[in-house]
Amino acid sequence: MLHYFLLRLKPTYFVHLKKLCQNSSITLIRKSTELFLLASLLLPGFIPKALAQTEHIAQYYNRLQKESKREPQTIRFVEGSVGLVDDHTKLSQILLLRHGEPALDKKGRRRQEAIKYIHDYDSVGVYSPGYIPVKLLSDELQVIHTSTIARSISTARLVFNQEDIQRPDALFREFERKIFSFPNIKLPLSWWLTGSRLLWFMGFNKKGIESFSQAKARAKSAALFLEKDALENGKTLLVSHGLLNHYLVKYLKKNGWEEVYDGGKGYLSQKLLIRYED
Structure with a gap:
């Protein structure tokens, strides 16, 4: 039994x-x-109400992903009209959107070229998206949060066209990086980028930038900020960066949020987290 x-x-x-x-x-x-x-409560046929609401929403977005057949997916916040929850006022939502593809050629084989690449990567906007990754209703949000980095701000402007409610904040910037010191020999750009990040993860290559532990502490603060905003206003949207989003999801889950939609790790990927207060 x-x-x-x-x-x-x-x-x-x-x-x-x-x-x-x-x-x-x-x-x-x-x-x-x-x-x-x-x-x-674990008797057959019984599911706690808050968990049941979460399961309904997760199944709904899972169906959307399957129906899209791997095509780019446009998602929305959970709306009361969909009927997925009994009381929509008890539902809080956080939607994370990664920036679009930076308008930059990925080239360079020497250290100085790699240094220039990451500088340009943090300075340029993004290519115009071929689809709308997140659809908002009219006046659905009072604020759209972004980082202070150009590719985040540019993505929010192109996707939502609501610059008047964009709120850039350095709290949401990507984890910092720099190219590690090494003879200026020819190496694939990906080696320079990946090697620099791996050394940073291990506690090296951090002089002049935030350390990995400092970046994670910042991500925890960002997660608490988003949580507070979502609990107060019902919905929160952030346009930011891949590595930061990964840790935001991690820390929000630890705080009791459930990830009901995971759009992957690519450009314009979306992640939706919810909390239902029973």
């Missing part, structure tokens, strides 16, 4: 169970009581 129950459990149950066990702020008696109550 126990094996039967365990086979019916969804991964989200184990996430909530793990969070409950790690909560050191509650007493042992209260923890034992809550574990007992949680276990009683």
